[in-house]
Amino acid sequence: MRRAILSSKTVVSTLAVFAACFVGVLLDERVRNHDLSNDRLRVRGELFAHSPQELALRDRIEKLSGLEGRPLLSLEDWSPVEPIVVDGIDVSNLFVGEFSYKPSLGRDFAFSRFVLDAVFTRPETFFELGVPVESGSLVVRFSGSLVEAFSRPAGGGELTPISGMKVSLPAGCGRYEVIASEVGQSVVCSGKTVMEIKIPNRRNGRVFAASNLTGGELRELYIVG
DSSP, X not given: OOEEEEXXXXXXXXXXXXXXXHHTOOOOHHHHTOOOTTOOOOOOGGGSOSOHXXXXXXXXXXXXXXXXSOOSSOTTTEEEXXXXXXXXXXXXXXXXXXXXXXXXXXXXXXXXXXXEEEOOOSTTOOEEEEEEETTEXXXXXXXXXXXXXXXXXXXXXXXXXXXXXXXXXXXXXXXXXXXXXXXXXXXXXXXXXXXXXXXXXXXXXXXXXXXXXXXXXXXXXXXXX
């Protein structure tokens, strides 16, 4: 069994609707209506050389962004499904989007466990985890007070809520787990099982994620396969 650990030093940032216009892509509707104009993204310096062109690009992205913080999903560990390249620089992890977990793209990977310890203090913050199942993908969405499960057909497409798989979480719940078994997936919150999803995961399928959490809200994130 391999255990892949993601450092809390990497965080993801949500951009306002103006940033979507800037790069010519459509961001998630959840983010479009989220006004955080008083905050600014601080882009990681190591992403950029110090040429005047790249410094100007960093400044433009900061001014157009909606959050302050480093990307959650590092490009070292995650591959953007739809890369966003601005002036020759891949800035995908500065945007809300879907990312594939790189180790899961190997043939010997089989998802077994996911852990997320985070604080969902801002409105509309979320983390979505997608794991492979026979019918396509199972997507588990954490939003602080709720955990929901959705199905998505193979090859992508719209999320469909799974009947009965929407649970309000008890107060103080902050450490989330998704644990695979032979019969399905268990969703655990602070040591208590809050949801049983009777859909077994499929071997050798990619794990993907999307989130608008920031570094100050993330304490722990890892995936075991």
